[in-house]
Amino acid sequence: MNDLIVCGYGIIGRRIAFALKKHQISFIAIDQRTDIADETINFLKGDATSEEILKKAGVQEAKTIVAATDNDVTNAFITLLARELNKDITILACVSEVGNVDKLDKAGADYVFSMANVGRFIAKCAIEPFVAEFLDMINIMEGVEIMPLKINKQSKIANKTIKKAKIWKKTGANIIAIRRKKQTIYAPSEEEQMLPEDILLAIGHAEQIRELFNLTEPEKSIEPTQ
Helix, strand or coil: CCCCEECCCCCCHHHHHHHHHHHHCCCEECCCCCCCCCCCEEEEEECCCCCCHHHHHHCCCCEEEEEEEEEEHHHHHHHHHHHHHHHCCEEEEEEEEEEHHHHHHHHHCCCCEEEECCCHHHHHHHHCHHHHHHCCCCCEEEEEEEEEECCCCCCCCCCCHHHCCCHHHHHEEEEEEEEEECCEEECCCCCCCCCCCCCCEEEEHHHHHHHHHEEEEECCCCCCCC
């Protein structure tokens, strides 16, 4: 089974695939073009807006799908279909036109990424290479943050699994990686235990990140802004 599906193997899809291969993350790429000759990836030729193709790629069991074609309408169709086939899947959708961000969000995407919003992440990438590894794949829309959060020894979620700590239910944020000393755990499962001193790489809106920060650093809790 492939945990991650990449729909579209154009410029963005290839960048994502390169990063996934680099970190040995299992995935399958879908594209209907005939000029793709990359034998190093798990590739399915077909239309990603087809229910049959998505099912063949394993969408009903996959954890994450990325709609990364070069057409915003196509990405919206992929988003709608993926959500219909798997209500629990995390959907990342790319847009070329910033004006289409809301449309992809309404279609059911968990996160919408735009290549137009690069500038405000340059400093963060320079300061925190851990974050840069993920921003190298795709760049994030206005209002969404990727933030490294260190688990304090006094934290109530220390030594708990992601599932038992109810991270998503309590905060709405998603953990996309865990840095543990010199090891990085990519796409951690819900059964992954979070240890004191672990650094969680979280993605979410500002309020969601704040809620997760308050769980990881209870002594430094941040109050909501008025």
